[in-house]
Amino acid sequence: MSGWRGFLSFVLALVLGSGAAHAQDDTEALLKQRVAEVVAVMQGKRDAAETFDARFLSEVPAERLRALTSQIAAQGGAVEGYADFKREQQRSATFTLKLANATAPARIELGPGDKPLVAGFRIFAVTPAGDSLDKLDADFAALPGKAGFAVYRLGDDAPVLAKGREVTTPFAVGSSFKLYVLAALARQVKEGKRRWSDVVLVSGKSFPSGTVHTLPDGAPVTVHTLASLMISISDNTATDMLVRLAGQEALAREVRLARHARPEAMAPIMTTAQLFALKRGGDAVTERYASASPEERQRQLDALDLSRVAEADPGEVFGHGPVAIDRIEWFSSPADLAGVMDDLRRLDSREAFDILAINPAMDSATARTRAYVGYKGGSEDGVMSMTWLLRDKVETWSVVTGSWNDPKAPIDNKRFEVLMLRLAKLAG
Known part of the structure; x- marks a missing residue:
């Protein structure tokens, strides 16, 4: 039977x-x-x-x-x-x-x-048909305001420029600054100062965005989860918690190690809540901050009242056109962003690679031509920045990065995305 x-x-x-x-x-x-x-x-x-x-x-x-x-x-x-x-x-x-x-x-x-x-x-x-880097260069040149891009090959030494425009020009890059936060955390993990599984209690919420601001104060969240949300959906509260956790000393060190051309322009690295509060303060506040030394900027940030930022309407600052993007922002050139992606590559953190790959910001047909796609972008009114860390099928690493700023008018984000995706396809 x-x-x-x-x-x-x-x-x-x-x-x-x-x-x-x-x-x-x-x-x-x-x-x-x-x-x-x-x-x-x-x-x-x-x-x-x-x-x-x-x-x-x-x-x-x-x-x-x-x-x-x-x-x-x-x-x-x-x-x-x-x-x-x-x-x-x-x-x-x-x-x-x-x-x-x-x-x-x-x-x-x-x-x-x-x-x-x-x-x-x-x-x-x-x-x-017949797209080329020269055609893209002309299309970038036609953008209003200022725009720059770069394609770098990565190897044993510093990134090698393959093609670019305004490569060393500083741009406001929005949430792309979060790459420095991720790299600082990956370095601290590598040095044994913390673990990705470490638990952090939710506190110091930023203005509404993402997921973490909806959690109760005191809710336990791992560093890995916070970093994943910071990179994949640009969660502001997750970012601010990690900025405080990493600390300004580690962040400043990372900016230097990533070969940023003007590290003082990034010091101190603001939280998203601090940026919101500064921009909400008006022209006098933003001008005073922009003209201050890094030490004085830190004192001004420490004096900000952030108690109500978590309840604020983002529409108070965003959605009405560029607000002081040439004074209050996070500033990096295409060369700088290539540097921090290269630093992340050299750190060789499996967790950091996985986090960068959560949201590739690329159609799957193009992504399939690569062995690895990592990405982070950033935007606000008048600002857009996109950066990929790529590895091809023969294990060659590259960075594709670009930024566009216009302090006088909103920019066409879709137009820029199309240019950047064309650039990523041509990067080889």
């Missing part, structure tokens, strides 16, 4: 296995069908309601899809088809939109049900 039960179990496993494979084939075929339908919608050959579900169309109506198609066509020509289909997860796939004069990575995700429609659709950077 046991033999018969074993035989029946074997037959049942074959049947079930065959059914699962058949279901997977059906889903892949449906994904390919939906990709073709999305292309047809963009070509004006199909009604959007036949391909996209109601929830998607409530957020992205058909007229907005048409506007998106027009924008894409203006950048790269008419939509001609697709290539490079790759199923990712159970109900999602990536592909490359083929345009008359360009290509663009894209991704769809299906909704629930047996015959689901498209519930998610995203197009990434449009890459012109």
Whole structure:
């Protein structure tokens, strides 16, 4: 009897296995069908309601899809088809939109049900045919305000510049300063001064952003969790807790070790709550801080009343145009940001590498061409900065970084993202 039960179990496993494979084939075929339908919608050959579900169309109506198609066509020509289909997860796939004069990575995700429609659709950077670093250089030069970028090769010595513009120009870089905090912590762990598993109690909350500010005061959180949130979603309260934990001495040391050209411009490293309070204080406060020595700046920061920052509306400072971005910010050049990424590479911390890789800020098709993708960016009104640490399939490391500032007007973040993704693709 046991033999018969074993035989029946074997037959049942074959049947079930065959059914699962058949279901997977059906889903892949449906994904390919939906990709073709999305292309047809963009070509004006199909009604959007036949391909996209109601929830998607409530957020992205058909007229907005048409506007998106027009924008894409203006950048790269008419939509001609697709290539490079790759199923990712159970109900999602990536592909490359083929345009008359360009290509663009894209991704769809299906909704629930047996015959689901498209519930998610995203197009990434449009890459012109025959794109080059020289073309990108001209596109960066055309940005209003000031902008710079750099591609560095990393090795045994200092980073080697492959291509760049305004490489040594200091820029306001927003949350990209958090790379210095991560590096300082990784160094302290390497030196045995702390562990990633150390527990910190939630305190000193910043203005609403991220996750940690929603936790109760005194809630226990590990250093690793705080660092992961600081880098992956730019959690402000997590950042401020880690700035205080690392300490200004360790942060200043890290800025120097990372070869920052003007370490005094980064001293002291403000918390996000301090930056908010300074900018909320008005022109007289920001001017007094900007013109002070590092020692005097520290005294001014110590005197700030941060007791109500956690309850503040970010709209008091942000969302109305640039506010003192040339005076109150964290300042680094493309060369400086390459230096701190190189320092993180040299520290060779598995935990730091994992943290940087949580949010690659890159489409999966491009990311798959790399053995490793680590990322941190930063922005506020008039400021955007993006930096990748990359390793290719032959173990060559590089840094791709760029920043854009305009103290007079908001900048087009999407335009900059497209330029930077083109740069990352060309970095080799």
